[in-house]
Amino acid sequence: MQSGGCDETDSTKLSDRELAEELRRVCDVLSCSVQGTANTDGWEKRLGALRQLCKLARGDVSKCRGFLALMGMYVKVPLQRHIEEVRTLLSTEACAVVVAFAEHSSNRTAWRAASEWFIPSLLQLTMRTNRVSLLSAVGTLGALAKTNSFGPAAFAELLRGCTARHAATRRNALGVLQVVMKQGQNDDGDVPLSKSIDAICRVLRFALSDADEETRRCARLCFWTFHASEPEAAERLYKGVENSVKRSLAHKKCPQAPNTKGGAVVGKTPVAVAKTTKITSGVPEDVEQLPLPPQISLSVTSSHGNTAVKAPEGGNTMAEDVAESWALVHDALRSTLWSERLLGLRRLSEGFLHFRQEAESVRLLIPRLNDPNSRVAQMALQVLQVVMRTSPTLLKEVLSDVVTALLVNMSGNKEVLSNVSREHLASIIQVNAVDDVARAIYRTLGDVVAPKVKVHAVEYAQYLYEQHAAHFEQSSPMTLAMTHLLQCLRSGRKGGDVYKAAISALAALYVSAEMNFVRALLQFSPIERDALVEALEPTVPHLAQECRRRVTGERPLQHAPLHIRSPFAEKLRHSSGSSPKSGPGIQRQRAVRGQGRQSHSASPSVKKAVDDKKVRNVSSANEQANGELEKTHRTNCEAAASVSAATLQQPSQRESLLRTRDFTHCDPIAPVGAPSSCQPACKSDDPSDLLLCLNETCGAVGVCAVLDRVQSMIAVNPTPWLDVFGHLLMQLERLIPESCEPNHVVRRRGLLVLHAVVGQKVLRRPVSRCLKRIVLLARVGIDDVFPEVHVEAIAVLQTIFSGDLYPTDHILNSIAMSLENWLSDDSEYSSSGWLMLLESVEHLFAQHGRGIVLVQDPSNEYVAPQDSATSGVVSEPVFCRLCGVVLQALRHAVTEVRLTAVLVVASIWMSLDTAVFPYLVGLTASQRKLVSLYYNKMASERTPGVHGTIQQRDLTREMRAMGLPEPACL
Structure with a gap:
C-alpha cells in the first residue's frame, strides 16, 4: 500500500531525546483539534503532521529507547482518532502511517504489542461506504498481516472482528485472518497459531453459518487455509458443522464435482477431499487473500455475485420456476445490499400467492419492516399490506413481532414510515381477534425497553380499548389490561411519558366500561388498588368515592362525562385527512381507495416493464467497480420511487404516504445552527481585544468560538500573548471551574487553551510564575463530572510534569x-x-x-x-x-x-x-x-x-x- 503524501526520504538521525521531542511536537499538532471529529479547522496542519510522523516511522523510530512508551504517550490516541477521521484524506494518511510502522520497525516485539491499538479502528473503518476509506483500511490490514505485525493481543482483536455485528467487518476480518494463517505456516514462531486453534475454530464455526453470503464464502476460503496449516483441528471442526456447511465446503474444494444426493459428498472429510481434488481459483491471488466487499470488487462480483440482483427477463417472468424464484427471494431478503433487498421484496409481493413457503416469507419480511434503508422499509410495509389482504391468518403466529416492528417504526424520525405503520396497526385491529391483538401489545410492553416505543404501545392499547369497548366490559380482558397497565405505572418514572400514557389508557378503560372497571379494581390487592386510585386521581377524582360506595352497596352517583384524549386516533385522523365524526365520509373514502386500486390494476404490465428496467439498472450499477457512486445513487432513488408508485395507489384527495420524496444530501459534520452570542464576533487579531471580547461574550457558542480562536493563535504564534498572560489566566479561572461556568463544553475549551499555553516554550517564564494557579485549575478539571473535561485536565498535568520546560x-x-x-x-x-x-x-x-x-x-x-x-x-x-x-x-x-x-x-x-x-x-x-x-x-x-x-x-x-x-x- 502506498503511503500517499508521505515523504519517501529517510528521516534525519536524531538522538533519543530529540526524537521524543519531535514526537511530542507532532502529537501537539494532531491533538490541537482532534478531540472532536466535527472540528475541521486546521486539517492541513494535521495532514502535514501525519506526513511527518510517516517520515519518522520510515526512519525506524522503533530503535530508540522506550519506543513503546513513547508510542503510548504521543502516538496512540491521535493516530487512532485520525484513522476514524471523517475526512478521507486524513484517514488515508493515518492508515499510511500504520503501514510505515509495520514495514520499517525493526523492534518487532514492541511493534507487535503496539499494533493492537489500531486494529479496532481499522476494522471500524471497513464499515464505511466510501470506497477510498474502505480500500485504505483493507490494504492496511493486509500490510499488517503480510509483515507479521499481529501480536497475541492484536490477533485477539482480529478474531473479535470476525464476529462483529457488521457483515463488512466480519468478511474483511476473515480475509485478513486467512493471510495471517498463510504467513503463519512458515513463521519463525513468534506468534504461533497453535496457541489460538480453539479461538480460530470457534470463529470459523460461526462464520461458516453466517447470514451474509459473502462472509460465508470468505469463511470457506479461510477454512481450507486453516486446513493446510492445522489439518487435525480442521478435521475436528469439519465433523462438528451441519451437513449443509459440509456440502458448501466440499463444493468450494471441488466445484467440478457432480451433484450427488444423500451423504455422498457430506461423508467425505476434508482430508479425503484435499487428496482427491486439485483446484485452481478463478480469482487473483490478492483478491483471494484479502476479499473486498462485493460493491467494490470486480472479481468477487463476477465470480461470486448474488443471482438475486439479476433482473428477470420480461417475457419469461410467468414461466419461471417457483422454487428458483423462491430461492432468489430468500437470498435477496438476507442480502447486505439495499437494492437487492428492495428487489427481493418486489418479487415477494408479485409471487407471494405462488410460494408454498408462506410462513417463512412472513418471517423474512418482519426484519425488513425496520430496515435501515427507508425505501426498503416502505416496500416491506407494502408487502405487509398484501399479506394482510390475502392471508391474514398467517400473521396470527407472529402478530407480536409485527406489532413490535410497526411500533418501532412509529418511534422513528421518518414521518412516512410512522404514518403508514399507524394505518397498518389500525388495520390489524380490524382483521384480527381483540384478544390476539391485546396479547401482542402486552408482549411488546414486556419485551421492549425503549421508553418511546412503550409510549406508542400504550397509546395503541388505548385505541384498542376505545374501538372495542364492548369486549372490555367482560371481566377477564379488563383485569388483564389493568394488570399490564399497572406494571407500566410501576416501571415508568412518575411523571414520565410512559407513566402519563398509562394513566390515559386506564382512564379510557374507565370511560369505555365504567361498571366493569370498578368491579375489576376491587379485585386487586389493597396496595395495588390504592396505587391505581392515586395515579388516576387527577383524571378521575371521584374514583375512590365510587369504590367506597360499591363496597358499601350504595347507589353510584352521577358525574360529568370525561373527555379522554386519544393520541393514536388523533394522529391516525391527521395522517388520513378524515374528520373524526363523519362515518359516511370514511365509507366514501374507503370506496375511493378501492376505485384507486382498481384503476391502478388496469395497466400493470406497462408499470411492471418500467420497474424491471429500472431495477436492472440498480443491480448493474451496483455490480460495477469503477466507482460511479453518484450514478448508482441516482438510479437507486429512481428505482425506489418507481417501486413505491407501482405497488400502492392512494386516494386522489391526498398524496401517497409511501411515495418516495426527493432526498437531499446532508453533511453529517456540517456545523449546526446555534444561537449567536450577545456580542458580535471579534474580528481583531490583537490578544487584548480577543480577551475583552471573551469577557463581554455571553452564550456557550460565542465563548467557544473565541476560545477556539485563542487556542489556534497561541499554537501559531504565542509571543503576543506574553503581555496579556495574566489577563488570559484570569479569564480561564473564570471559565474552567464548574461552579462558575455551567456548560461543560466551555470548560473543556478553556482547558484546551490552558494545554496550549503550558506547552509553549515561549510562555514558560510566566507559566512558571503562575504554576500553582495552573495546577489548581487542572485539579478542578479532574474533579469535573464530565469525562471530556477530566481528560483535558489530565493532559495539562502530563504536559507540565513529563516535559523539560519547567x-x-x-x-x-x-x-x-x-x-x-x-x-x-x-x-x-x-x-x-x-x-x-x-x-x-x-x-x-x-x-x-x-x-x-x-x-x-x-x-x-x-x-x-x-x-x-x-x-x-x-x-x-x-x-x-x-x-x-x-x-x-x-x-x-x-x-x-x-x-x-x-x-x-x-x-x-x-x-x-x-x-x-x-x-x-x-x-x-x-x-x-x-x-x-x-x-x-x-x-x-x-x-x-x-x-x-x-x-x-x-x-x-x-x-x-x-x-x-x-x-x-x-
Missing part, C-alpha cells in the same frame, strides 16, 4: 502549595483531583530516581534550564515544605490519602536515600514500619530476579543509627 523545583513547589491549601482545611475532604496531585509527587521522584539533587538554595527565582541535569535539582526550602505536606497527608482521615502518602514517602526515600531522614522525624513508629514495608516491596519490584540479594531496610533502625530522635508514640 524545573522540578518549581513543579514540586506548586504541588506543595496546592496541597497545603487542601490539607489546611479540617473538613477531611478528598477527591480524585487532590489524590492525583499527591500521586504526581511519587511519579516525579520515580521518574528522576537517583537523579534528584537536594541543594541548599534559598532562592526561588526562575532559572531557565540549560541542560537536563538542572531539571532534577530541588531546593531545601521547597523540599521541607513538601515533606511537611506529605506528613500531614499521612494523618488524613481518608484511607486512600494515607496510603498514597506512604507511597510518596517510600519513593522519596528511594531517590534521596539517607538524605531524607532528617525530614521524616515526625513519623510515628507504625508509620515508619509501614514505609519500610513499601520501600522493600518497591525495591524488589524494580530489581527483579535478585530477590535473595536485596537487603531489607528498616527506617526506624537507620534513623536511630544516624542519631535522630525516636518516634514519640507507637
Whole structure:
C-alpha cells in the first residue's frame, strides 16, 4: 500500500531525546483539534503532521529507547482518532502511517504489542461506504498481516472482528485472518497459531453459518487455509458443522464435482477431499487473500455475485420456476445490499400467492419492516399490506413481532414510515381477534425497553380499548389490561411519558366500561388498588368515592362525562385527512381507495416493464467497480420511487404516504445552527481585544468560538500573548471551574487553551510564575463530572510534569502549595483531583530516581534550564515544605490519602536515600514500619530476579543509627 503524501526520504538521525521531542511536537499538532471529529479547522496542519510522523516511522523510530512508551504517550490516541477521521484524506494518511510502522520497525516485539491499538479502528473503518476509506483500511490490514505485525493481543482483536455485528467487518476480518494463517505456516514462531486453534475454530464455526453470503464464502476460503496449516483441528471442526456447511465446503474444494444426493459428498472429510481434488481459483491471488466487499470488487462480483440482483427477463417472468424464484427471494431478503433487498421484496409481493413457503416469507419480511434503508422499509410495509389482504391468518403466529416492528417504526424520525405503520396497526385491529391483538401489545410492553416505543404501545392499547369497548366490559380482558397497565405505572418514572400514557389508557378503560372497571379494581390487592386510585386521581377524582360506595352497596352517583384524549386516533385522523365524526365520509373514502386500486390494476404490465428496467439498472450499477457512486445513487432513488408508485395507489384527495420524496444530501459534520452570542464576533487579531471580547461574550457558542480562536493563535504564534498572560489566566479561572461556568463544553475549551499555553516554550517564564494557579485549575478539571473535561485536565498535568520546560523545583513547589491549601482545611475532604496531585509527587521522584539533587538554595527565582541535569535539582526550602505536606497527608482521615502518602514517602526515600531522614522525624513508629514495608516491596519490584540479594531496610533502625530522635508514640 502506498503511503500517499508521505515523504519517501529517510528521516534525519536524531538522538533519543530529540526524537521524543519531535514526537511530542507532532502529537501537539494532531491533538490541537482532534478531540472532536466535527472540528475541521486546521486539517492541513494535521495532514502535514501525519506526513511527518510517516517520515519518522520510515526512519525506524522503533530503535530508540522506550519506543513503546513513547508510542503510548504521543502516538496512540491521535493516530487512532485520525484513522476514524471523517475526512478521507486524513484517514488515508493515518492508515499510511500504520503501514510505515509495520514495514520499517525493526523492534518487532514492541511493534507487535503496539499494533493492537489500531486494529479496532481499522476494522471500524471497513464499515464505511466510501470506497477510498474502505480500500485504505483493507490494504492496511493486509500490510499488517503480510509483515507479521499481529501480536497475541492484536490477533485477539482480529478474531473479535470476525464476529462483529457488521457483515463488512466480519468478511474483511476473515480475509485478513486467512493471510495471517498463510504467513503463519512458515513463521519463525513468534506468534504461533497453535496457541489460538480453539479461538480460530470457534470463529470459523460461526462464520461458516453466517447470514451474509459473502462472509460465508470468505469463511470457506479461510477454512481450507486453516486446513493446510492445522489439518487435525480442521478435521475436528469439519465433523462438528451441519451437513449443509459440509456440502458448501466440499463444493468450494471441488466445484467440478457432480451433484450427488444423500451423504455422498457430506461423508467425505476434508482430508479425503484435499487428496482427491486439485483446484485452481478463478480469482487473483490478492483478491483471494484479502476479499473486498462485493460493491467494490470486480472479481468477487463476477465470480461470486448474488443471482438475486439479476433482473428477470420480461417475457419469461410467468414461466419461471417457483422454487428458483423462491430461492432468489430468500437470498435477496438476507442480502447486505439495499437494492437487492428492495428487489427481493418486489418479487415477494408479485409471487407471494405462488410460494408454498408462506410462513417463512412472513418471517423474512418482519426484519425488513425496520430496515435501515427507508425505501426498503416502505416496500416491506407494502408487502405487509398484501399479506394482510390475502392471508391474514398467517400473521396470527407472529402478530407480536409485527406489532413490535410497526411500533418501532412509529418511534422513528421518518414521518412516512410512522404514518403508514399507524394505518397498518389500525388495520390489524380490524382483521384480527381483540384478544390476539391485546396479547401482542402486552408482549411488546414486556419485551421492549425503549421508553418511546412503550409510549406508542400504550397509546395503541388505548385505541384498542376505545374501538372495542364492548369486549372490555367482560371481566377477564379488563383485569388483564389493568394488570399490564399497572406494571407500566410501576416501571415508568412518575411523571414520565410512559407513566402519563398509562394513566390515559386506564382512564379510557374507565370511560369505555365504567361498571366493569370498578368491579375489576376491587379485585386487586389493597396496595395495588390504592396505587391505581392515586395515579388516576387527577383524571378521575371521584374514583375512590365510587369504590367506597360499591363496597358499601350504595347507589353510584352521577358525574360529568370525561373527555379522554386519544393520541393514536388523533394522529391516525391527521395522517388520513378524515374528520373524526363523519362515518359516511370514511365509507366514501374507503370506496375511493378501492376505485384507486382498481384503476391502478388496469395497466400493470406497462408499470411492471418500467420497474424491471429500472431495477436492472440498480443491480448493474451496483455490480460495477469503477466507482460511479453518484450514478448508482441516482438510479437507486429512481428505482425506489418507481417501486413505491407501482405497488400502492392512494386516494386522489391526498398524496401517497409511501411515495418516495426527493432526498437531499446532508453533511453529517456540517456545523449546526446555534444561537449567536450577545456580542458580535471579534474580528481583531490583537490578544487584548480577543480577551475583552471573551469577557463581554455571553452564550456557550460565542465563548467557544473565541476560545477556539485563542487556542489556534497561541499554537501559531504565542509571543503576543506574553503581555496579556495574566489577563488570559484570569479569564480561564473564570471559565474552567464548574461552579462558575455551567456548560461543560466551555470548560473543556478553556482547558484546551490552558494545554496550549503550558506547552509553549515561549510562555514558560510566566507559566512558571503562575504554576500553582495552573495546577489548581487542572485539579478542578479532574474533579469535573464530565469525562471530556477530566481528560483535558489530565493532559495539562502530563504536559507540565513529563516535559523539560519547567524545573522540578518549581513543579514540586506548586504541588506543595496546592496541597497545603487542601490539607489546611479540617473538613477531611478528598477527591480524585487532590489524590492525583499527591500521586504526581511519587511519579516525579520515580521518574528522576537517583537523579534528584537536594541543594541548599534559598532562592526561588526562575532559572531557565540549560541542560537536563538542572531539571532534577530541588531546593531545601521547597523540599521541607513538601515533606511537611506529605506528613500531614499521612494523618488524613481518608484511607486512600494515607496510603498514597506512604507511597510518596517510600519513593522519596528511594531517590534521596539517607538524605531524607532528617525530614521524616515526625513519623510515628507504625508509620515508619509501614514505609519500610513499601520501600522493600518497591525495591524488589524494580530489581527483579535478585530477590535473595536485596537487603531489607528498616527506617526506624537507620534513623536511630544516624542519631535522630525516636518516634514519640507507637
